[in-house]
Amino acid sequence: MSAREIRLDRVLGAGPFREIGQPRAVATTSDGALFVVGGDLGWPQWHGRDVSARSRPRQGWYPVAVYRSDDLTCLHHIATRWRTNVIACHPTLPLAAIGTGAYDGGWAYEGELLLLDLTTGGTVSLLAHSREVRQLTWRDPHTLDLVLAIPCDEDEARFGSTSLACTIRRDDWDRATSGMLRMPYGEVPVPDAPRTDPAVAVGIVEGLCRERGLRWAPRREVWAVDALSDDRVVAVLEGVRLECWSVSSAETLWRIPVDGTGCQLKVLPEGRTALALTQTPSTFHGGRWTADPSVVAEVDLADGVVRALHESARCAVLVSRADGWWALRDTEHDRRAAAGQILLNPPDGGPGTTVGLGRYDLFNHFFDIRYAPDLLFLEGGAAEHWQDKWVVSVDVPDGPMRRLFPLEWDASRGRHLFGGCGAYLDDRAGPSLVHTGAVHDGAGLLPGNAFVVRRAYPTGELQWVFPADHQATALDADGDFVYVTFNSGELVILRAADGTVHARQELRVDGHPVVPLSLVRLSPDRLAIGTLDGRILVCSLAALPDLASDQE
Structure with missing residues (x-):
């Protein structure tokens, strides 16, 4: 039973016909x-x-x-x-x-x-x-x-x-x-x-x-949100490289349009700069789909000015660690291309280092861990890159790789697991990763085959598992709780110590369900949640009344 009520306090990016994109x-x-x-x-x-x-x-x-x-x-x-x-x-x-x-x-x-x-x-x-x-x-x-x-x-x-x-x-x-x-x-x-x-x-x-005196503008797919220290929220979405909101007034402070989709967002440790990864749509030429390289923008969070642009060699995903080092992993899946490279970038903007890791695909290898002390990736087998995945760490500045633990925590089952999002924790139970994922099955995602799991770091021992019926879309954590959204529209709050449910609730706006894609903690009792329909929900967590006390 839920011990907290999840209340919708404010909707950023609201507008007419928002429900239909x-x-x-x-x-x-x-x-x-x-x-x-x-x-x-x-x-x-x-x-x-x-x-x-x-x-x-x-x-x-x-x-x-x-x-x-x-x-x-x-x-x-x-x-x-x-x-x-x-x-x-x-x-x-x-x-x-x-x-x-x-x-x-x-x-x-x-x-x-x-x-x-x-x-x-x-x-x-x-x-x-x-x-x-x-x-x-x-x-x-x-x-x-x-x-x-x-x-x-x-x-x-x-x-x-x-x-x-x-x-x-x-x-x-x-x-x-x-x-x-x-x-x-x-x-x-x-x-x-x-x-x-x-x-x-x-x-x-x-x-x-x-x-009716209103203005309609399309908004879709808030893929990432993050919190700043001064009650502001930044987000990336379709058509927007980066935008900044004042949570207290529901005002957009600035916005950077882009021809493409904002996919990932990382605020650097100094709190003044954000990295925003964008991708333009693929095009069909000569009987095959082609895509432009991904672009990472360094954005000044004070005024939304783009300080620098970093173009990857191909499409890429952005991975970062807590001290500001970041990396671009090549996501090219064409066997004819030289795929599998990682470009390591220091926080001071100095020259990077390129290392090889192996091929990537969007169903298997996504592994985005908040607050990570290392640059963490999923590496597959040499012959079949989607099989036998391990969590690996790539050290800086020169790029040696350490295999930490298999993604599958029960070797006797030998299941094919997909990666997901997660967070690093270091609490009373010691350092660990809490991450999401799913189990592959030829029939599709079966009930109970999605999961949130906590594992000791860096050894990978299992600490607890929370099974789910639908894919997790976002995760954040603190010393007490793990906050997870699912593509079913549900927000679930788990106790960090043992994975038990502290609260769960379907997310709705004006009584209608929404699909959450991204999430960030604003404070111990507040969250910001980006949705598929382009809105950002500012939610608070309130203790439910003690019914037993009320009846005395």
Whole structure:
């Protein structure tokens, strides 16, 4: 049972339509009272890390929200498995049909036809089999016209198109049940029409805000937050190299835009400088994806001035240790490239040293440890770099490597573990690492196969394990507690000594769930949490009342 209540005190980066990220489709009810908006918050992954795995994969990542037209209050919020392509509100009933889906990149055109109850917020998936829904229109209260994608690649030769039109007439749309629409649908081939341009939805959302004296600006994916000593918070996110907020007034003090995504953030020990790693989107040329090198900016925290830029040789992740040494680890996974290098950088800005460690991939090797006394990495096997991973330390300034302990703490099981985030602790139980991770399984992430673990440092002996059903996204710790967020939307506070639950709570804003991506302690009783939808939640931890005492 929770001993603390987690209270939301302030939301930084708040604004209209924040729940849906980048708008993709908009529909209005016939009376104009409600708007239904489908959006895209971005996939919870960047080039060095993936936190999309859940033990219940039917939980989606793509938002749809219902808004009241008079004040743009969000009434309902759901998440779908595929991006929204089109929305159509029923002409007489409080229902909205939502078409989702996409090509899977190799064979099938997957998606759903959802019916959203605008009164309750409940949804029903109508198609018995997964199909991408490209267009839909209510011809009358009983008739729905659809354009579906073909089921899979081999159907294109048979139909001469990837789009098939059909019409479905029913008298029971208000009593819809899951999978009630079964093939055959009477489909006929139609020419592939241009896809709905998301810019149309963006323009509608901007216009709705402008009519109400509001300004809409997109925000997504706060991948890292950190605290400064003077009640300020800094963060990196999509489109922002670094931004700084005053927690006490919820004001943005300065912001540095960037063409790309801010992925990592490290405040140097002197407290006046931050390192911010950014990455531009990959591009497709000549039949293959290519990516620009990652860039690390040294930013003056007083005024947001960029003092220097450091460009890595390729895409990279940033690793640091408590005294200010930092490193860039090459994340190139192309076998044709010379991958696996680490560039060591001293805190005084002097020349760095390059050492080799082995290939990296974003599912296996992410290992970001706060307050670490050493530069810590995960190293895989020589032949199969994703297997048999060890926690290793790379010493400075010359780069000799020490193997500390296997990532798997029970050698008899021989499990394939993924890395994660963590923190170094030195308390009454001695020096240790508390880190997160997950167990690989061919069926995906199984219940209980994610974990938070505490291990003695530098020997790796197990001290405790907290199993979880979903991937951890962020972790911070102090001498008493370990604070962990999960992609299920939950914040869990564990006792540092033994891993028992001190508090746990689903994070919500205005009653609607959010997905936390990053976290930092502001003080012993305050946290800042960055979310997938671009907000930063300032939370406080309050002791619950003693119910037994209240009853005396």
